[in-house]
Amino acid sequence: MNQQNQNHLAVVYVKLKDGVLDPQGSTIKSALENMGYQGIKQIRSGKIFEITFQSGEKRKPADLIDEICRKLLTNPVIEKYNFEIVK
Amino acid sequence: MKFGVIIFPGSNCDYDAYMAIKTVIKEDVEFLWHQDSSLHKCDCVILPGGFSYGDYLRTGAIAQFSSIMKKVTEFAKDGGLVVGICNGFQILLEVGLLPGAMLKNTSLRFVCKFVHIKVENENTPFTNLSKKGQALKIPVAHSDGNYFILKEGLKKLKENDQIVFRYCDEVGNVTPGANPNGSLENIAGICNQTKNVLGMMPHPERASETILGSDDGKYIFQSIVNFFGNRR
Numbered sequence: 001m002n003q004q005n006q007n008h009l010a011v012v013y014v015k016l017k018d019g020v021l022d023p024q025g026s027t028i029k030s031a032l033e034n035m036g037y038q039g040i041k042q043i044r045s046g047k048i049f050e051i052t053f054q055s056g057e058k059r060k061p062a063d064l065i066d067e068i069c070r071k072l073l074t075n076p077v078i079e080k081y082n083f084e085i086v087k
Numbered sequence: 088m089k090f091g092v093i094i095f096p097g098s099n100c101d102y103d104a105y106m107a108i109k110t111v112i113k114e115d116v117e118f119l120w121h122q123d124s125s126l127h128k129c130d131c132v133i134l135p136g137g138f139s140y141g142d143y144l145r146t147g148a149i150a151q152f153s154s155i156m157k158k159v160t161e162f163a164k165d166g167g168l169v170v171g172i173c174n175g176f177q178i179l180l181e182v183g184l185l186p187g188a189m190l191k192n193t194s195l196r197f198v199c200k201f202v203h204i205k206v207e208n209e210n211t212p213f214t215n216l217s218k219k220g221q222a223l224k225i226p227v228a229h230s231d232g233n234y235f236i237l238k239e240g241l242k243k244l245k246e247n248d249q250i251v252f253r254y255c256d257e258v259g260n261v262t263p264g265a266n267p268n269g270s271l272e273n274i275a276g277i278c279n280q281t282k283n284v285l286g287m288m289p290h291p292e293r294a295s296e297t298i299l300g301s302d303d304g305k306y307i308f309q310s311i312v313n314f315f316g317n318r319r
Contacts, residue, residue, distance in 0.1 A: 020235060021269070023193045072152075075145055075181065077188035078235060 008053055009087040010065045012073060015046040020078045049073060061085050088315045090116040091129030093159075093175075095150045100136035100172065100292060107295040108133075112308045121153040131168040131311055132159055134175025136228070136290055146189055146231045147177030156182055168212055168311060169284045173229055176276075176286030185279055185286045186244070187236035192229070193269030199228040201300060202267050204275045204289055205255035208248050211278055212314035213285045213307050222259040223252075223303040225289040227275075232268040232288040234277075244277060252276035252287055 016022050025043040032040050051068070055061040062085055069081045092104045101118065108116040117127060126132060140149035150156065156178070163169045163184050171179035179185045192198055203222040206214050217223065236244065244250055252275040256265045266273045268288075276287030291304030 021190060021193070021233070023191050023195050023233070023269070027195055072144070072148065075148070075188050077180075077186075077237070077240075078190065 006054065007087070008055060008061045008085055010051045010053065010061065010083050010085050012049040012051065012065065012069055012081060012083040013046060014049070014069075014074050014079050014081045015044060016078055017080050088114050088130045088312055089128065090114060090131050090133060091119040091126055092116060092133045092135055093119045093121060093155055094135075095121045095137070095139035095153060095178075097139045097141055098135050098137035098174070100174075100290060103290070104133050104135045104172070104292040107292040107304070108308060111295045111302075111305060112312060114308075114312060119155060121150070121155050123155050124158060126155075126158050126162055126167075130315055131170065132162060134159070134169070134171040134178050135292070136173030136175060139174055139178065142174075142231075145181065146174060147179075147181040150174075150178045151182040160184060163279070163284050166281065166283050168315070170213065170307075170311070171284075171286040172290055172292065173227075173232075173288055176288055177231065179284060179286045184284050185277055186240050187234055187277070189231045190233040190235050190269075191231050192233050192267070197228070197230045198232070198267045199226070200267070201226045201294075202275075202289060203255050203257055203259070203265065204252040204287075205259045205261060207250050207253055208278075210248070211251055211282045211285065211310075213278070213310050214251060216310040216313055217306045220259050222255050222257060223294075223306060224257075224301040225291055225294045225304050226300075227267055227289045228293075229268070229288055232270060234270040234274045234288075236271060241271065247280050249277050249280065249282075250274055251278050251285060252289070 024045040029043040209219045253273040291307040294301040294304035
């Protein structure tokens with residue numbers, strides 16, 4: 001199998017930016033407190049995407065994933081992201 | 088004047104908007120399909136409420152790439168009148184025609200009820216028949232109506248008078264108790280800098296006849312017709 005047909009796997013992590021209210025995170029935190037878990041200071045929720053893909057001849061896999069994150073997977077007003085190319 | 092109501096997969100207030108314009112406002116109106124590459128010479132384009140593309144990923148995130156949205160963006164940049172209601176507002180935020188973003192309601196619940204919104208700016212194509220400070224009774228129905236914008240953006244909104252509506256009580260007081268979703272500074276609707284694009288979470292089309300509980304929504308559609316008549 002040559003390089004350009006190789007399947008890559010990227011894992012993208014999307015989180016709310018610091019300071020952006022996270023009602024889901026706060027609700028999960030209260031639920032845990034009601035269940036008796038103590039000492040939980042904060043919960044921030046987020047999303048994970050696993051992307052299996054082939055990058056074209058000219059594109060670096062990381063550039064392609066970065067573009068996808070910017071264009072669709074995140075809203076830069078409220079979210080931040082990071083990713084790793086694991087394969 | 089001719090209105091166009093866009094149908095995205097998952098729009099569900101398209102017929103309400105169409106009927107309000109056709110039977111109450113009595114203006115010409117036609118549906119526009121999300122895959123259309125023309126706005127069929129409409130003078131005002133409505134992006135209706137609903138759950139376009141199932142609200143997958145983020146509300147409005149996928150609809151922003153529909154082929155009709157390219158035309159809507161060009162139309163808006165040329166000064167064309169665009170109104171996004173509820174999910175339509177979310178789409179306008181995602182496509183960047185309006186600033187800010189929507190978060191989940193602080194209650195994490197779908198909120199569906201009549202609210203009041205205070206007209207903060209009556210000098211827009213969408214509010215010129217209402218009075219500044221007037222409280223309009225119009226319903227909301229959403230899970231993600233918690234408007235958010237960074238400090239710098241909020242400052243610009245205020246400087247340019249882009250905040251059009253705020254949630255208020257029956258007599259027009261903007262209070263935390265009147266805020267149905269946690270929206271920043273009770274913001275219920277904003278416009279762009281040039282005032283030709285409006286986004287609002289409440290549904291004026293659902294409040295256009297007294298039999299529906301309120302006809303205050305008419306102010307918005309009639310203001311548009313009034314503005315268009317004067318411009319022409």
